[in-house]
Amino acid sequence: MPHPTPKRRNAEKTQQAILDAACQVFFEKGYDAAGTREIADRANVNVALISRYFGSKEGLFKTAILPKLNIDFMLEEEMDNFGQRIAEMFAAKSGEKQFDPVIALLRASTSKEAIPLLRQTVEEQIIKPLAARLKGKAAYERASLIVTQLTGYDLLNRIVNVKTISTNNAEDMTRLLAKTLQDLVDAS
Amino acid sequence: MPHPTPKRRNAEKTQQAILDAACQVFFEKGYDAAGTREIADRANVNVALISRYFGSKEGLFKTAILPKLNIDFMLEEEMDNFGQRIAEMFAAKSGEKQFDPVIALLRASTSKEAIPLLRQTVEEQIIKPLAARLKGKAAYERASLIVTQLTGYDLLNRIVNVKTISTNNAEDMTRLLAKTLQDLVDAS
């Protein structure tokens, strides 16, 4: 008896299962290397349902990953200790294996189809709101450099796994990163 | 008469043609998206010769790209204007379409097979020599943060093509990047 209860049908739950599985696989493998069949298998769902519900792999990526990108929680508190807060946060998630939308996006950052989505998200959802919180001149430029620093940090630390970043001296690393970021926040 | 002179045979030149074409294609498309057939076509060479001369696509990548990564020329001059020099250099190559090994490596940075090669190169060929040129404490940590900043800058500026980085205010951008880098060089 392979199917005692032949599985209740529920489009909404199926779509959610696909979205959850997509997050996991895109996070682990990036855009290109993530196969629709693997996503469907992990969701315990037929491959064809991806096309049915999300149109295409690109549509699935858009629906699953992009909305998770939100840095509001980084900007809620005061900005005079932004550097320290963020540096500690990035250091803390160094070893994390759990889903992280930033890593998912970075792993997709070299895929032809994902780049336009990524570009818009970085501009609108990340740099723009950050710049809005910066007082003084050249807010966009400073925001951009904060984002490039954090981007490179996550890329080399968590994707390329460069040892000198994660293992050397975590305290020094966090302190220096905090200072670098805060200087960009405070710069005039 | 399709072949008036049926093409002189020269293994060395053939290998060089493959290497040159490989640089171009890896630079343009990254590791995964670069196909062996396209590389062979651009080199005007049969696909099978890639396997013959370089064993595999990975072997070709290793031979073609990795040796081009060399930051010695960045470290030859004095370090008290490092920030300004490098910031100007990175700003200048913003619009470049020509082969750049850094971009080639970045475009490969999310490919499973290329990551180990990339990691070792970043550690040994980039962070290590840079750290050796930094006086004071936490040289490795400061070198790492310089590299992460430049990595993120190139990734978002030249691969993702984030507009706020390239088009907004180039002067401010260069000035701020120069200061950020120099502070990390001078930090104690």
Place this chain on the structure above:
DNA sequence: CAAATAAGTCAACAACTGATTACTTAAATG
């Protein structure tokens, strides 16, 4: 309960991937 609709399945397509094998042809060697 029967008909209509929605949900899910299956098999296949067409395009592509990296790599290999057996082959042909040119160049070098004696």
Place this chain on the structure above:
DNA sequence: CATTTAAGTAATCAGTTGTTGACTTATTTG
């Protein structure tokens, strides 16, 4: 010049990719 060695070619393998159309089955509606 004949033979050996090296260089290059063509066809193909086995695998994967995203996507689709025809089908079956469950759920809801009248």
